[in-house]
Amino acid sequence: MNMDSKTFTEKYYIDRSKQNTVKWQRGRKLKALPLWVADMDFKDDERVIEKLEEFIRFGDYGYNNLPEDYYKVYNNYQLERNGITYKQEHIRFTRGAVDALHQLVCALTEKGDAILINTPLYPPFKGTISSTKRKVVESKMINENGHFVLNYKDIEKKIIRNKVKMLMLCSPHNPLGRVFSKAELEKLFALCKKNKVIIVADEVHGDIIMKGHSFTPALSLKKYQNNIISINAVSKTFSLAVYSHCHVVIPNNSLRKKFIAYQQSIHAGSVNAFNALASYYNFQYGKEWLDSVNELIYENYCYFKDKLSAYLKMCDLEGSYLLFVNLAPYCGEMSGADFLLEKCHLLVNPGESFDPDYRSWVRINLATSPANIRKAVKTILKQIKENSL
Ligand SMILES: Cc1ncc(COP(=O)(O)O)c(C=O)c1O
The missing domain is CATH 3.90.1150.10 (Aspartate Aminotransferase, domain 1)
Structure with a gap:
């Protein structure tokens, strides 16, 4: 209730x-x-606060693993809320969504490569591309009386002209409040697939959805899953910024291998089990x-x-x-x-x-x-x- x-x-x-x-x-x-x-x-x-309190009171702050049923609990939540489950072997962890954007850019593109974003947009997208010495390619969204839409023609023209390697999508969109429909995503993904562009979908706002709208997880469009990486977390959902914990889901084996190799090279990727607990208990009680x-x-x-x-x-x-x-x-x-x-x-x-x-x-x-x-x-x-x- x-x-x-x-x-x-x-x-x-x-x-x-x-x-x-x-x-x-x-x-x-x-x-x-x-x-x-x-x-x-x-x-x-x-109940979440009590569970976290229990952990703190027990006082074991040594190296911890995730709870054994972590993936099951995560997938129960995803299935119930978003109608999707993710394979355990496709999931990697980062300390947050911006960390994930940064690691994905470093792992899967080279200096000078072009990356496309749809603006206006949450600033760290552009910041990540610039700070890693990649080329920012912007396609402005079109304002149709308060309803902003993707400019597909402009996106495709810029992908071809700049030989774009990656498109970073914010879905739902911050700050425009858009929840892209399945048809909108499909059109964008088809265009990216045709032009061999990797799609990185930051989906951290996917659980805050207003009446009359429904969220389509990028990886639910199975036909395109070899081209898509989902960044998802419940850090926005339950306001857990202090517990930096984020999932990066990469179904494509070769992209995932590259990502893992990059994470190993910077000694990242090991999960912070305490931070993960806040998500884990919210999946169950939230x-x-x-x-x-x-x-x-x-x-x-x-x-x-x-x-x-x-x-x-x-x-x-x-x-x-x-x-x-x-x-x-x-x-x-x-x-x-x-x-x-x-x-x-x-x-x-x-x-x-x-x-x-x-x-x-x-x-x-x-x-x-x-x-x-x-x-x-x-x-x-x-x-x-x-x-x-
Ligand atoms: C789309 C989007 N991605 C990432 C973040 C930041 O996430 P994190 O704190 O996990 O890096 C925000 C925060 O507002 C956001 O709106």
């Missing part, structure tokens, strides 16, 4: 404002309500929590949209808890993020960090209490109305 958002908030919302959390510490410094950084203001399910948090995020989104869509353009939120919103024309010469900070005391992620063309846009984190979202909406509305006088 799902909890309604009031019950969920009463039970799980935590006051992080005095803690060393990245999100709230900066908010404190800037005297602003923090709605940036992709983590949630909710604590985990009590269902009600997760269904409830999905409901709460959807309600926060509906409230925000209902109150502000007459004034502001924003993306349709299909998945994730990150809403991309355009502050033009109210922000004038200022960036959208500066406007919200200075005039509304709200701290958000600036649109230009995802793409320089999106200066008037901001990314707003909705995974907080309805009261915080109401407060944010109230201050934005007040500013908009004053600006329009």
Whole structure:
């Protein structure tokens, strides 16, 4: 049974404002309500906390293996939620999704190789390509009145012109909130297969899906699985950033061998068994929590949209808890993020960090209490109305 958002908030919302959390510490410094950084203001399910407490209290902090039924428990969760299972021998581990992106680029491409991304996009994708001295090839997504779509013609033209080796896909998409349909993915994967492009799909937002949408795991399109690598984790799902733990699923034997060889060369790939426990217990006990948090995020989104869509353009939120919103024309010469900070005391992620063309846009984190979202909406509305006088 799902909890309604009031019950969920009463039970799980935590006051992080005095803690060393990245999100709230900066908010404190800037005297602003923090709605940036992709983590949630909710604590985990009590049973998960108890299980982790048990481990800590036992005090054995030596080298540990994964629980023997780890893969079974992981696959039960994946099957129930996403209709997919992954073969144990195809799974490798990294300390996080960005670590996975970085290791995959290093293992499977050479310096100077071209890698394509669909922008605006979560900055570490581009950062990883640049810092590893690969060539960034950007294809901008097309804004169809708040619904951003892939530009297939542009993607194919750029793949051919730049001899692209890898496409890094963010699915669901951060910051555009898109949950790509099976047909959209199929069209993209066919195009990549035809041009021998490896697809790396970062799917860490795949469990936060709004009503009316369903997530298609990249590897469920079996026909293309030799070309696809899935990065999946429940770090966003249950807000487990502190327990860096991520799965990299590589069905293609030759790509997997290369990846393993790379991991061995940098002494990476051994799993951190303590970090894995937070995922392991959430796979088992997190269902009600997760269904409830999905409901709460959807309600926060509906409230925000209902109150502000007459004034502001924003993306349709299909998945994730990150809403991309355009502050033009109210922000004038200022960036959208500066406007919200200075005039509304709200701290958000600036649109230009995802793409320089999106200066008037901001990314707003909705995974907080309805009261915080109401407060944010109230201050934005007040500013908009004053600006329009
Ligand atoms: C698409 C995407 N990938 C990766 C990450 C970061 O994941 P990790 O902390 O596991 O590196 C984020 C965080 O917001 C994200 O949105």
